[in-house]
Amino acid sequence: GAGxxxxxxxxxxxxxQDVALRCDPISGHVSLFWYQQALGQGPEFLTYFQNExxxxxxxxxxxxxxxxxxxxxxxxxxxxxxxxxDSAVYLCAxxxxxxxxxxxxxxxxxxxx
Amino acid sequence: xxxVTQLDSQVPVFEEAPVELRCNYSSSVSVYLFWYVQxxxxxxxxxxxxxxxxxxxxxxxxxxAEFNKSQTSFHLxxxxxxxSDTAEYFCAVKFNAGGTSYGKLTFGQGTILTVHx
Numbered sequence: 001g002a003g004x005x006x007x008x009x010x011x012x013x014x015x016x017q018d019v020a021l022r023c024d025p026i027s028g029h030v031s032l033f034w035y036q037q038a039l040g041q042g043p044e045f046l047t048y049f050q051n052e053x054x055x056x057x058x059x060x061x062x063x064x065x066x067x068x069x070x071x072x073x074x075x076x077x078x079x080x081x082x083x084x085x086d087s088a089v090y091l092c093a094x095x096x097x098x099x100x101x102x103x104x105x106x107x108x109x110x111x112x113x
Numbered sequence: 114x115x116x117v118t119q120l121d122s123q124v125p126v127f128e129e130a131p132v133e134l135r136c137n138y139s140s141s142v143s144v145y146l147f148w149y150v151q152x153x154x155x156x157x158x159x160x161x162x163x164x165x166x167x168x169x170x171x172x173x174x175x176x177x178a179e180f181n182k183s184q185t186s187f188h189l190x191x192x193x194x195x196x197s198d199t200a201e202y203f204c205a206v207k208f209n210a211g212g213t214s215y216g217k218l219t220f221g222q223g224t225i226l227t228v229h230x
Contacts, residue, residue, distance in 0.1 A: 004156070031215055042117075042203050042220030043157070056217065091156060100145055100164065100207060100216040104156035 002026070004105035006092050012111045013082045021077045021108045025094030032075050033102060034067055035091040043091055049075060050097065082112045115140050115208045119221035127229050128196055134189040134224045136204030145207040146187040147218065148178055152200045160202075163187065174198070199228045 005024040013019050025032050030051050035043035036059075046065070048056040051072035060067070064083075069075040079086055089109050093102040120135040138144060145164050149157040161172025168180040178189045187204060204221040 033217070035218075035220075040223075042119075042205075042222050043218075045217055045219070048215055048217060050215065055215070093157075095216055097215070100147075101159055101162065102216055102218065104149075104158070106154065106156045 004092055004094055004103050006090075006105040006108050008108060009106065010109050010111075012113060015082060015084060015112055017082055018078065018080045019082055019110060021079075021090050021110070023075045023077070023092030023094075023105060025073065025075070025092070026103055027073075028096070029094035029103070030072070030097050031095045031102075032069060033093045033095075034075070034077050035093065036061075037089040037091055037107070039088070046077070046090075079110075082110075084112050086110060087112045115142075115206075115210075115219060117204055117206050117219050117221040119202075119204055119224050121224050122222065123225045123227065125227045125229060126194055129193050131192050132190065132194050132198075132226065134202050134204075134226065136187045136189065136221055138185050138187070138204075138206045140185065140206070140208055142208055142210040144209060145216075146178075146180060147205040147207075148172065148176070148187075148189050149203045149205060149220075150200050151203065151223075157203065160189070194226070194228045196228050196230060198226060201225050 032049040034046040037043040045059040049069045064080045066078045089107040091107045092105045095102045116139045148160040205218040
């Protein structure tokens with residue numbers, strides 16, 4: 001079956017622009033996670049959704065970062081007024097509830113110039 | 114503080130040699146433990162996980178790991194590596210505290226395994 005998909009795969013933004021990153025989880029997976037992976041580092045947790053409810057947003061680095069999942073399926077991570085330090089790979093993962101195996105998408109590489 | 118440390122950033126090894134990638138964590142609560150592999154320009158793929166039971170866990174592609182609670186370690190091993198094992202490997206931990214019933218993961222910094230012919 002289809003895995004987790006993310007789009008775009010690559011995004012170049014000029015400093016100050018807004019960007020939107022999309023995640024399509026595996027069908028039926030109610031849990032959805034966003035992680036940020038800086039160059040040479042491990043992924044870091046950003047936020048968690050259970051269906052459409054955002055239950056944990058403790059990892060969002062600033063109020064410029066906003067995530068939503070309005071219908072409990074597709075999720076969008078939005079970054080406003082991008083800064084150079086936002087350059088990273090943004091990974092989306094989904095899983096069944098209380099099943100701790102997360103399935104990761106290929107990521108979106110964001111470069112802010 | 115809860116943290117995950119991968120002690121080696123790079124591990125070079127020859128084909129058919131054994132390898133061990135080290136992972137230690139710091140926690141005062143119970144944990145679930147995972148190893149993921151990341152090939153270039155791809156997402157992370159789960160190699161194996163420890164939730165409970167036997168401390169020796171076998172995963173895909175011939176990898177195994179052993180949970181050592183007293184040493185707070187979860188080292189990954191393979192008795193004989195192949196060229197195709199060249200990738201970056203991440204140790205990840207779910208800290209079971211604060212009523213966190215979902216699978217929020219804390220990752221180590223990663224270890225790049227390079228297998229030479």
